[in-house]
Amino acid sequence: MPSIGAPVPLCAGHVDAVSEWIETETGRTDLLPAPCRVCGSRLGARYPSGWVCAVCEWRVGEVLDGELPPPRIDVVYYIRFDGRIKIGTTANPRQRLQRLWHDDVLAFERGDRLVERRRHEQFAALRQGRSEWFSPAPPLDRHIAGIAAGVDDPWARYTRWVSEALALRG
Incomplete structure (x- = not known):
């Protein structure tokens, strides 16, 4: 039938x-x-x-090349804790964010200390003292929303960046 x-x-x-x-x-x-x-x-x-x-196309069970270090992906991270937003940078976000108190990971942006410094200067009026913590305000909120646009999970974006770096390595 x-x-x-x-x-x-x-x-x-x-x-x-x-x-x-x-x-x-x-x-x-x-x-x-x-x-x-x-x-x-x-x-x-x-x-x-x-x-x-499905992300990096590694065949489960294949031996990893232990001689190759993991790719370095510098990111500027935006996290929220207790009504404040921290703008920081790291090459190892999982390790770094395990050591920081935070309620939410808002976004990741590719970039190193130079990009982080630019963001600190861009939002200097919102900076709390001499720290890396900023008060939420429409300009900062818009910037974070723009970075996070189309991304449900910042960690998925970071994973894609690592996968792309591995693929370029061959």
Whole structure:
């Protein structure tokens, strides 16, 4: 019995066969058995031959080249704590933000100390003393919203940057 509304009249058995064939060609998107050892993503594609990370395309189980250091991705981070916003920089945001009290990670922006210094100068009127903490205000809020536009999770953006750096490495 053909499936009603299908673009090609196939019975349920043939639809299943085609679906299985497509999965062998394109993989089936699913959660990886464990976080990717290269980029930390949990999203993968499952093929009959095994798993591949959907972000950096590392084949699960392949030996990592221990001689290569992880890529350095400098970021300017924007975090909120107790009604204040901190603008800082780091090459290791997970480690750095574990040591800082914060309620929310608002955004990541690619950049090093030079970009951080520019942001401190840009929002100097909102700076609290000589610290890296700033009072929320429309100009700063707009800047953070612009950086975060189209990004639901700042960590996903950082993971993509690391993956891109790894891919460029070859």
